Amino acid sequence: MTTTPPDDETRLRQTAAFVREQDTAALLPLLLPGLDGPELWALAAHCRLAHAALLVFPPDQPTLHAQLAACGMAFDTPPIPSVVVRDRLARRHHHDPAELDVRILRPAVLGPGRETREVEVFALTVPPGSPLTRIAAHERTHQHEAHLALEVEHPDPLVLRGLCALLARHDATPDGGGYNPHEDATVLYFTTPADAKAAHRRLELHVRGEHPDILATHLARHHAHQPAETLLHLLTGAWTTQALAVCARLGLADALNPRTATTTATLARHTGTHPDTLDTLLHYLAMLDVVTPDGDGFRLTDLGALLRTDTPDSMRALALMYGGPFYQSFAALEHTVRTGEAAFDHLFGENHFDHFARDPELADLFDRSMAASSRMFEPVPAHPAVTAAGRSPAPRTVVDIAGGNGELLGRILTAHPHLHGVLLERPHVVEAARLALDAAGCGDRCTYRCGDFADVPAGADLYLLSRVLHDWDDARCREILRHCARAMPAHADLLIVERVLPVDASTSLATAWDLHMRCNTGGRERRADHYARLLADAGLELLDRTPLPLGATLLHARRATLPSPTRPPVPTPATTMAARPA
Structure with a gap:
């Protein structure tokens, strides 16, 4: 059976307790195995544990404030926007960043020596029924944004370069970063080695001020570590499109239940498919968060429910359209790039408005696919x-x-x-x-x-x-x-x-x-x-x-309040919408 991730308040309590108890010098060797002697003391001399971070998804701001109060965390500064986490979420979930209003709160806690530390709370408000619910569920399970931050106390450029080199020698790899103008601070993220003993695998160097040269070098190293893997993920995008389209054509979402698991054998009988290959497809769909494994079977997620036929906000028709005619025409994208002409016209011999108008079934699918974005x-x-x-x-x-x-x-x-x-x-x-x-x-x-x-x-x-x-x-x-x-x-x-x-x-x-x-x-x-x-x-x-x-x-x-003297007259030929789709 799958394990339900802790709720936001439990995670807030756990993170606050961690920050209160940890000693910086004792924590560093857990993050970077093999770090000892002069290097350990050099790192500890320039850095201190500043905060531990987590991403939460309150239904509204008063609920978040109540959760923080219940965990003994008080704050008196207004939240500020998070640029870095917002953009990471947008890339990870292929979402418009303008719709991800991630805010940062930093309630203070006291460390073991009574020094002031913080819990960095990234908050994305997700009201009940919000389309962001699937993002919240995925992030609560995987906790991509959970990390520890070391504050660089004297951010001299030579010190920063030396710290980055020291981390690299101990197999910490660059993992993104950025500059947040709202707090005038630069953040450099790293992934700690696979044999690290700490629960947190992401480490942040938090540096006051803007350091564009250091940041540019860090981001260049980040991209240099993963170009092949990144390209492979991009090249398999067509597989994702077809997996979703086949899921829609087979009616898998209709056959699955969001509350109880259905076995692959049962699904294969219901959909008339090969059980072993269907199981492979279901595991791929699980990687996309369309279904989730549960015991010997699979359950439907909120994301997968959008592929059902009986839901008011169904996007099944869109999956069939993008995995069907538009998928075929996109294979001829090179023709469009070379000529500027629509690949659909080149492939089917007519524009897609006329093509759909002559096929009532296809026209109906297109109209329903447009409605899916309503x-x-x-x-x-x-x-x-x-x-x-x-x-x-x-x-x-x-x-x-x-x-x-x-x-x-x-x-x-x-x-x-x-x-x-x-x-x-x-x-x-x-x-x-x-x-x-x-x-x-x-x-x-x-x-x-x-x-x-x-x-x-x-x-x-x-x-x-x-x-x-x-x-x-x-x-x-x-x-x-x-x-x-x-x-x-x-x-x-x-x-x-x-x-x-x-x-x-x-x-x-x-x-x-x-x-x-x-x-x-x-x-x-x-x-x-x-x-x-x-x-x-x-x-x-x-x-x-x-x-x-x-x-x-x-x-x-x-x-316009004043007529434009250069505006051409209204043309007499009519622009037809006789083939205009819904």
């Missing part, structure tokens, strides 16, 4: 532009342009009962949206229009463009936005949902989607300033942007 819409009904329309005493209308199955429009109409909606889409999509909005209880406040982008209804108060512009090149985007501008009264708002590229090389889902769009649709993701230019070309002004879940952004625009 959780990005959750904050939109609370945007000031939406609430202002919803609270107006006069009737207000919101138009969802190419609104697919009406998921976003339905959320807004449900949250604001006085609003009326208009959905503009292709005929077969309109019928599916009508059923969905009727089921949501707001179909009686919605009008349906079949048409293309040239048919945007005029005179409404709020217009929506959700995941539309990234399907098109800049010229078509300008046409779409000009159609919107021409229809919008002076007081109307335009809300655009897209993934926005970062301005630097930071980790971002938008960067991955940019490559995906170019390969499969011929479209692209864009930076915020790029969208601002496209809007300006259409006589619109970007007012603000708001982060959304799943790496998305809500862009808010209105008619």
Whole structure:
């Protein structure tokens, strides 16, 4: 049977007790076996045990404060953001760092000589039902961020280089690091040798101030220690995609239970698969945290539950799409990179909009895969532009342009009962949206229009463009936005949902989607300033942007207050959305 990891309060108590009891000079040989004599005393002379760190996941801040108080840990300074741990979590879980608000608290404890030490608490708030729950479960089990920190008391560059060299001689390998501007401190992480006697395998040198040369050398050594292993992990990404897609096709998530284990033999009979090979797949899925071993069988995790067919936030269709047609076209990525043309068109002989439109089963799968990302819409009904329309005493209308199955429009109409909606889409999509909005209880406040982008209804108060512009090149985007501008009264708002590229090389889902769009649709993701230019070309002004879940952004625009003298006229040819997917 698997062992349940200790809860956060238990781990806080254990860590505080450890920090209170440890002597620095006695601890160092446990971390670095073989360290003795002059080297031991040299390291102990320049460093002291400063803190032990752990990562916790409270449901809210008052709960965390209560847990700290119960463990006898008081603090009087406000928490500060953690840059290093946030980015490590983002890379480890392929998550947008903007959605990981990791904070640092350092409650003080007294060491054996009554010297002041700390417990470094990294806290990521995870309310019940949060999509971050799976990250919390994984991190509680593996405790990747647990470490001990040695404070370098006199951070002279020569001393720092000497300490790093001493650690290297005793087989401590660089394991990342960074500079935190919020506390003006540099951290250098190391992994201690495999034969270390201490429970903590990660060691931190904590240095006051910014030391860019030392940090750059340290990070270069970190990457030099693991390029082959890193590359192997990257090269096996295709295996992960197919393992998840096969899990979805076989219905494994539907056959598994999150509370009780199911044996491989039972699953093989249920899914008509080869037992021994299925067991291999299940162990691979366990490595991905989709399932978890339990006795002679496996249980479904919260992550794996997203591949079920009966859950409201199911992502099964997305797994089938990314492991199916888009997987095939991505194999022809080289064609896109060499020519700038969509690999999907090259492979299938037509664009994916037309290809899906001719295959009702594939079109339905695509529409359901788009709906799988609808959780990005959750904050939109609370945007000031939406609430202002919803609270107006006069009737207000919101138009969802190419609104697919009406998921976003339905959320807004449900949250604001006085609003009326208009959905503009292709005929077969309109019928599916009508059923969905009727089921949501707001179909009686919605009008349906079949048409293309040239048919945007005029005179409404709020217009929506959700995941539309990234399907098109800049010229078509300008046409779409000009159609919107021409229809919008002076007081109307335009809300655009897209993934926005970062301005630097930071980790971002938008960067991955940019490559995906170019390969499969011929479209692209864009930076915020790029969208601002496209809007300006259409006589619109970007007012603000708001982060959304799943790496998305809500862009808010209105008619420009002054007409642009260089703006080209609205073109007469219509930009069609006849093949626009939901």
